[in-house]
Amino acid sequence: MDRITGHRRMRRNRKADWSRRLVQENRLTIDDLIWPIFIVPGNGIVEPIDAMPGVNRMSVDRAVEAAKEAADLGIPAIATFPNIDVALRDETGSHSLAPDNLINRATRAIKKAVPNIGVITDVALDPFTSHGHDGILRDGEIVNDETVETIARAAVIQANAGSDIIAPSEMMDGRIGAIREALDASGHQNVGIMSYATKFASAFYGPYREAIGTGGLLKGDKKSYYIDPANGTEAIRDAALDVEEGADMLMVKPGLAYLDICWRMKEAFGLPVFAYQVSGEYTQIKAAAANGWIDGERVMLETLLAFKRAGCDGILSYFAVEAAKILAKR
Numbered sequence: 001m002d003r004i005t006g007h008r009r010m011r012r013n014r015k016a017d018w019s020r021r022l023v024q025e026n027r028l029t030i031d032d033l034i035w036p037i038f039i040v041p042g043n044g045i046v047e048p049i050d051a052m053p054g055v056n057r058m059s060v061d062r063a064v065e066a067a068k069e070a071a072d073l074g075i076p077a078i079a080t081f082p083n084i085d086v087a088l089r090d091e092t093g094s095h096s097l098a099p100d101n102l103i104n105r106a107t108r109a110i111k112k113a114v115p116n117i118g119v120i121t122d123v124a125l126d127p128f129t130s131h132g133h134d135g136i137l138r139d140g141e142i143v144n145d146e147t148v149e150t151i152a153r154a155a156v157i158q159a160n161a162g163s164d165i166i167a168p169s170e171m172m173d174g175r176i177g178a179i180r181e182a183l184d185a186s187g188h189q190n191v192g193i194m195s196y197a198t199k200f201a202s203a204f205y206g207p208y209r210e211a212i213g214t215g216g217l218l219k220g221d222k223k224s225y226y227i228d229p230a231n232g233t234e235a236i237r238d239a240a241l242d243v244e245e246g247a248d249m250l251m252v253k254p255g256l257a258y259l260d261i262c263w264r265m266k267e268a269f270g271l272p273v274f275a276y277q278v279s280g281e282y283t284q285i286k287a288a289a290a291n292g293w294i295d296g297e298r299v300m301l302e303t304l305l306a307f308k309r310a311g312c313d314g315i316l317s318y319f320a321v322e323a324a325k326i327l328a329k330r
């Protein structure tokens with residue numbers, strides 16, 4: 001080994017646990033985690049989701065208990081997703097506007113029992129439509145402006161129920177501005193908007209569709225409104241519009257296959273950026289771990305840390321509680 005190489009030994013800082021801890025650049029903490037949960041009608045229900053081992057659909061009363069557990073662990077926020085009775089789904093997703101629908105009932109109950117946890121609610125129409133699309137379907141097209149009107153109204157209704165952050169995931173144009181305007185006009189200036197700014201037309205959402213019961217209903221695909229996985233620059237341009245329209249936080253979804261987008265978004269806007277480690281990402285890890293092919297716990301923590309390294313301020317993850325329990329012991 002020559003002298004120059006000898007002067008530059010990268011392994012010096014890696015030699016011991018104490019020095020590795022000292023030079024660690026990124027750290028995953030419980031404060032980085034947002035826990036997505038699934039809500040079903042009824043009482044006392046905790047129903048496993050086949051395609052997502054370890055994840056359950058819960059009735060509102062059980063979701064309240066789950067929210068308490070999350071708050072006790074120090075998880076800052078949960079994100080709720082409803083599995084709506086099929087009889088209540090229609091072409092226009094009209095049940096999204098019912099003040100007492102499942103999602104709003106859950107918000108009210110959770111905020112009442114666990115006021116110190118943040119509640120993030122999605123306003124996309126897919127849980128409420130009979131065709132499983134995120135917006136209103138007319139003559140084979142997901143119509144943009146009419147969908148935006150509906151979700152802006154739904155956002156106000158969700159805020160009335162106590163939602164802290166509205167998270168539109170349907171990728172319609174102009175929705176952030178419309179939601180901001182509607183929230184402000186109804187006295188909800190303090191309700192934030194976390195934009196699903198770059199939601200890609202991904203194959204990783206499969207298990208989620210089983211979880212909210214849209215898998216069998218969906219006709220066609222979502223490529224006319226989600227972003228092409230091939231397009232990074234288009235994604236940043238789309239996010240820039242959301243920033244201009246008043247988004248408080250940005251999200252990248254899915255997560256691991258889109259770390260470049262996380263990084264570019266953080267660099268471009270400086271806003272808080274979140275990644276959604278989606279159902280297919282979760283399931284891949286669970287399935288491989290169940291087969292003994294990987295160490296599930298270590299892979300889970302490594303993927304969550306990767307989001308931090310890629311510039312994310314936090315992660316929506318079905319692993320949130322599992323990870324928090326491990327992090328609490330460190």
Ligand SMILES: NCC(=O)CCC(=O)O
Pocket residue numbers: 122124169204205206207208209277278279280
């Ligand atoms: N709007 C929320 C989602 O679409 C979640 C997708 C997933 O977890 O696969």
